[in-house]
Amino acid sequence: MRLTTKGRYAVTAMIDLAIHQMDGPVTLKSIADNQGISLAFLEQLFSKLRRHNLVVGTRGPGGGYVLARGADSISMADIVTAVDEPLDITRCDGRQDCHHGKRCLSHDLWSALSEQLYSFLSGIRLNELMRRSGIKPKSPGALTSRSRQVPMPATPSPSRR
Numbered sequence: 001m002r003l004t005t006k007g008r009y010a011v012t013a014m015i016d017l018a019i020h021q022m023d024g025p026v027t028l029k030s031i032a033d034n035q036g037i038s039l040a041f042l043e044q045l046f047s048k049l050r051r052h053n054l055v056v057g058t059r060g061p062g063g064g065y066v067l068a069r070g071a072d073s074i075s076m077a078d079i080v081t082a083v084d085e086p087l088d089i090t091r092c093d094g095r096q097d098c099h100h101g102k103r104c105l106s107h108d109l110w111s112a113l114s115e116q117l118y119s120f121l122s123g124i125r126l127n128e129l130m131r132r133s134g135i136k137p138k139s140p141g142a143l144t145s146r147s148r149q150v151p152m153p154a155t156p157s158p159s160r161r
Contacts, residue, residue: 007085025064052082071127
């Protein structure tokens with residue numbers, strides 16, 4: 001399983017939005033310029049994020065986007081699944097017809113891994129990711145969290161032999 005550009009860019013754009021929305025609605029052009037993401041691609045992503053009630057758009061002068069709810073209540077799984085990024089790594093998309101129309105021998109393994117991946121991403125909130133990355137919002141107190149803390153896995157160090 002590989003997280004595609006859609007999921008990666010959606011998470012990046014939501015972090016940028018959370019950082020800058022304290023000054024008012026954030027334009028997609030601003031996010032595009034800040035993150036080096038195509039404006040047309042962001043429009044597609046934000047259309048999906050809006051449909052999933054993760055962002056709210058305002059039209060007209062001074063318009064743009066803000067988070068639809070607090071950064072402490074938006075999980076990475078919310079963002080990734082909103083932009084149609086599959087978190088199911090079975091070959092059959094969970095239908096259990098992966099081996100000539102029947103369930104393959106390793107289906108339970110891939111299904112369990114999909115559940116673990118979803119659980120992991122569900123446990124990481126937007127504000128926690130920002131805090132762990134050392135990102136400071138434009139306004140004090142913007143990252144208040146009432147969500148549970150999920151430890152991020154340590155980056156493995158190269159083995160010494």
